[in-house]
Amino acid sequence: MGIFKRPEYQETETDKMIKRQLEEEQKERAVKEEARAERKRRYAKGMIGSRSMFSRAGGSGFYDPEGQQYS
Numbered sequence: 001m002g003i004f005k006r007p008e009y010q011e012t013e014t015d016k017m018i019k020r021q022l023e024e025e026q027k028e029r030a031v032k033e034e035a036r037a038e039r040k041r042r043y044a045k046g047m048i049g050s051r052s053m054f055s056r057a058g059g060s061g062f063y064d065p066e067g068q069q070y071s
Contacts, residue, residue: 042048
């Protein structure tokens with residue numbers, strides 16, 4: 001009764017590539033979510049923000065973690 005037997009699934013190169021891409025995206029998403037949570041925690045503690053005691057006010061402006069000036 002071999003005609004009623006399902007063929008065994010063989011993972012193709014495309015399937016492997018898609019699986020790798022999904023894993024990479026999940027890792028990137030986890031890193032971004034962790035950074036967002038850290039920023040939210042620091043903002044709640046008053047370490048960053050426009051009224052932060054640790055900000056550089058008066059002339060130099062405010063900078064994000066990459067060194068770009070906020071406008």
